[in-house]
Amino acid sequence: MAKKPPDDSPKIDDRPFIDANSQARSRYGRFNLAVIGGTGVGKSSLVNAVFARDLAAVGKGMPLTSGVNYYHDESLGIWDFEGFEIGTQASPAAALRSHLATIAARPADEQIAVVWFCVLADADRLTRADVEMIRELDAGGLPVILVLTKVDWERNPVTARYSMPHDTEEFRDWLEKPVDNAGRPIHLPIQRVIATATRDRHGKGTGHGLGELVEATLELSPRNEKDAFRIAQRLNLPWKRQMARPVIAAASAAAAAAAAVPIPVADATTLAPIQMTMMGRIATIYDLELTSMLSTSALAQLAAQLSGQALARSFLKLVPVAGSVINAGVASSITAATGEGWMKLCEQVHTGRIDPDKVSDVIGEYTPGIVSVVSKLALRKIGKH
Ligand SMILES: Nc1nc2c(ncn2[C@@H]2O[C@H](COP(=O)(O)OP(=O)(O)O)[C@@H](O)[C@H]2O)c(=O)[nH]1
Ligand SMILES: [Mg+2]
Structure with a gap:
């Protein structure tokens, strides 16, 4: 004693x-991340893995509108586009545009720095609605990381290296050079594609691609928000x-x-x-x-x-x-x-x-x-x- x-x-x-x-807290400010993707793709798991806290459970929540919530503590804010489903709106891109306008009118310490656009790794393409939403984000000046979630990494027993399934690899390649059905290039303004998992298929393990995800997030963050991100992240x-x-x-x-x-x-x-x-x-x-x-x-x-x-x-x-x-x-x-x-x-x-x-x-x-x-x-x- x-x-x-x-x-x-x-x-x-x-x-x-x-x-x-x-x-120092008020000088560094809060880091705000937008996480977009259908229910169950693994958004909350990613946020928990990188920031080591479940804001949705403990933080203050503020529903912006149905399907869009803002959760925050002092150093971190998460714009959770949860249940903002493709197909439930006449035009998801138009809905997103109006949400972004609403957010832009909010206080400076709630402004989005970076977007994680989350897609299941075993989807084989982006939908047209996905592409339009990504263009909307880009038009709003937001850097977009396309995060492939729930990648089913497999460990090669001989080399002990991890690799992703062939289909996921193909999807990633497509994302890096997207083309339509006729083989014509599609304009897809994403800054990065990162393949992630927060656990293995048995619900165990520590995750993959998360280090790469935090590095990309830091790199794409506006200069004066990098320190806020360094503080908010826990990896x-x-x-x-x-x-x-x-x-x-x-x-x-x-x-x-x-x-x-x-x-x-x-x-x-x-x-x-x-x-x-x-x-x-x-x-x-x-x-x-x-x-x-x-x-x-x-x-x-x-x-x-x-x-x-x-x-x-x-x-x-x-x-x-x-x-x-x-x-x-x-x-x-x-x-x-x-x-x-x-x-x-x-x-x-x-x-x-x-x-x-x-x-x-x-x-x-x-x-x-x-x-x-x-x-x-x-x-x-x-x-x-
Ligand atoms: N196999 C696997 N399951 C995951 C992974 N990430 C999340 N899950 C599971 O997927 C479900 C939905 O995850 P959640 O993070 O709540 O998704 P959200 O609705 O997008 O926030 C949960 O049961 C998670 O345990 C992953 O990387 N691999
Ligand atoms: Mg969630």
Whole structure:
């Protein structure tokens, strides 16, 4: 059980933490995806596989019209064209056009970035209505990924490679060079064709083509919505590290600048807001809601840990080697170590290896061993002489 900071500890403000988290959230914004396809083609399964959450079950839903729903949480919005069936309307393309116009008139944070147009892999062609709807999306300036769903991948027992059935391959080839019955080319404005499955035919397995799907989605997303997608998706962890590292570097530089004139150890509280802002931003990148992750008392404890109190105690033991002030090098090393540790903790929560409710219990294992940081620096210093 974590100890509460002693009553004589300096008052630590945990606001920078929460402010940075919510500011980063509003800066990155929400990523909105449109998913189109008949009932049962596997739309919801794809969304669950890529974003690791069932918005339809837990999120706020808003029926735009019959068959079109908007589900969202803070970082992700899904326009689910569910039951928007081919054949149920006189002209699906005209209906789609009017839905797109309605959506376009809605707030900026609900605007569609990319479309997944989902078709069962064992269909053998697109229908005329499909083609017209895709043209409608293209006319609306939306990038369209044609997603073949429920591909029945087969594993070759000798090579251990997976391949798709011959028919699916033919369908994919047709999509890449579509022609009509008379062999004349058809205008089909799709940006990608991606063959996917979220499970095998026995309902097991981890899926196929999903990595390719997130890469294509990122690539086709408007420039200023790419970060929102990197945050909302849950399949690609390296993208999150790529976003977190510059945040750590910037905070380390800010800490070094703050300690350009060495700070007496007792005043190390100066660095706490820098580190907490960094941690709030990193949590956002992992799409973690800080206030639900850390109890108020855990936040206060963390704040105290980052403050002069904890530092001072560790430093006292190290004064002979480290001196009694925090200089730029120490400030930046401690901040970098805090950032790396926090990033790893966020990763564990994000991937479900640590229960968000348990963060308060394990945080000490991830935030820096200040003693170890300082010892390393001191050793390096000694080594030089
Ligand atoms: N074999 C197989 N079944 C799938 C796959 N994806 C989804 N399903 C199943 O297909 C059914 C419909 O999926 P769902 O995602 O609800 O489709 P939606 O109506 O388009 O949202 C469910 O029973 C899923 O378990 C897949 O890749 N392979
Ligand atoms: Mg569904």
